[in-house]
Amino acid sequence: MLSLSKKTDYALLVLTTLAQKPKDYVSLRELAIKKNLPYRFLAQVARALVHDGLIISREGSGGGYRLNRPARKISVSDVVTAIEGGVALASCLSHSETECALAVNCPLKKGMPSIQRMVLKTLTKKTVADLLAAK
Template sequence: MHLSARTQYALRALTELAAAPPGPVPAERIATVQGIPRKFLDNILLQLRRAGLIRSQRGPEGGYWLARPADEITLAEVILLIEGRHEHGDYPGVAQPLAELWTALREHEERLLTEITFAQIVTSRATP
């Protein structure tokens, strides 16, 4: 599975929010800690907010936080939001089994990623 830089940054930003104490987290903090270019992060946060995954508050005490508990947001949800669904096209003739293989692989990836939440990611960081 290939994930774009945008998707990887979105996953890192959400993980940072999932690990943060309650309350708004400034975008600048997310950008600095995760090494994400600020302008790029701002666009990603806007997309995540529009999708209802995060909320925001403006002002000196402002920032971002998860719109739902971290154990209700899956990796699959974020990856599908950012990447969309990829189709592999037609494979004619003897190559037809390749199309079936790619479909099965994608379905397996989606099942696995649907089972992993941001709460699990944050929790696994704390255990050696």
């Protein structure tokens, strides 16, 4: 099944939650308890989002996380990139692959990029704000 990982699910959930209090630093533990999600795992996800500059953290008591920019400027593509490292609909489109190992004159190498671009465009268009608006 072509699907996003649970980490990405969680990431989107964290971001939509933070988007509802854009100015406050929100405690992740509190969020985890409220939504009944595994805190330690969420923390990994949150750190990845910090790493990619989607959210900002503040350590110490009263700290937590908040968005680093407006929710409408955070696309689903940003999130997928932060958590999963990108999109590669065919193995020859992966960065790590130096060359398409499939076959000589592979039609996928020529044909898949356009699909990949269209999917990426979709993911780039949709933002965290859109997710919230659909609520």
